[in-house]
Amino acid sequence: xxxxxxxxxxxxxxxxxxxxxxxAQDMNHEYMSWYRQDPGxxxxxxxxxxxxxxxxxxxxxxxxxxxxxxxxxxxxxxxxAAPSQTSVYFCASSYESRGEEQYFGPGTRLTVT
Amino acid sequence: xxxxxxxxxxxAVEGAIxxxxxxxxxxxxxxxxxxxxxxxGAPTFLSYNALDxxxxxxxxxxxxxxxxxxxxLLLQELQMKDSASYFCAVRSLTGGGNKLTFGTGTxxxxxx
Numbered sequence: 449x450x451x452x453x454x455x456x457x458x459x460x461x462x463x464x465x466x467x468x469x470x471x472a473q474d475m476n477h478e479y480m481s482w483y484r485q486d487p488g489x490x491x492x493x494x495x496x497x498x499x500x501x502x503x504x505x506x507x508x509x510x511x512x513x514x515x516x517x518x519x520x521x522x523x524x525x526x527x528x529a530a531p532s533q534t535s536v537y538f539c540a541s542s543y544e545s546r547g548e549e550q551y552f553g554p555g556t557r558l559t560v561t
Numbered sequence: 562x563x564x565x566x567x568x569x570x571x572x573a574v575e576g577a578i579x580x581x582x583x584x585x586x587x588x589x590x591x592x593x594x595x596x597x598x599x600x601x602g603a604p605t606f607l608s609y610n611a612l613d614x615x616x617x618x619x620x621x622x623x624x625x626x627x628x629x630x631x632x633x634l635l636l637q638e639l640q641m642k643d644s645a646s647y648f649c650a651v652r653s654l655t656g657g658g659n660k661l662t663f664g665t666g667t668x669x670x671x672x673x
C-alpha cells in the first residue's frame with residue numbers, strides 16, 4: 449500500500465491564483481481530513497470528510513473548498529490564494545472518524561507571494 | 562472549544578528518561594493521542610489513551626488522568642533519533658467526534 453499520498457510536494461503561488469492540492473489514500477479509509485501547520489501553532493483542521501459525498505468544516509475553513517466524490521480522493525482547493533495561506537498542508541486518513549490512529553501524507557509546502 | 566498546552570521545548574541526554582506533559586481544557590473527549598514529527602516530515606502516531614492510566618508501547622508510554630485534565634508521554638532510553646516534535650491531540654465529544662484538536666507541540670532535543 450502507498451498509504452496517503454499528496455501532490456505537489458512544493459508549490460509557489462501568486463496572490464489571487466487558485467490551485468488544488470491533491471490527496472489520495474489506498475487503505476479504504478472512510479475518514480479523511482486536511483490540516484495546515486504553521487510555526488508554533490501545531491496542526492489546525494481545515495476540512496474533513498466522514499465518507500464519499502460528506503464533508504464538513506474544521507477550525508480554519510475560510511478560503512478553502514473540498515469535495516469527496518470517491519473514498520480514495522479528497523482534494524483541497526484554494527479559491528484565491530493569499531499570503532496568509534503560506535503553510536505546510538497535511539492530508540490524513542483513518543478507518544473511521546474516531547479512529548485512534550490518523551495516517552498522514554508527506555505534506556505540501558505552499559508559499560504565496 | 563478545546564485547548565491543549567505543552568511545553569515548547571525539552572532537552573535531555575541520550576539514555577535518559579523524559580516526560581512531555583499535556584494539559585487540556587475541553588468539555589469532553591474520546592481519548593488523548595500522541596504524535597511524533599521529525600523536521601520536514603509528517604506526523605506519525607505513537608500512542609492513544611481512551612481510559613485513565615498508563616499505556617506502554619516499547620520505549621514509549623503515555624498516561625491520562627481525566628480528573629486532573631492532564632496527560633503525558635514518557636520516553637525511556639532516549640536515542641538521538643528521538644529528537645523531534647511531539648504533539649498531543651484530543652477528539653471532542655461534540656460534533657460527533659469528528660474534529661481532532663492538536664496541541665502546539667513540544668520540541669525534544671536529545672544530546673550526547
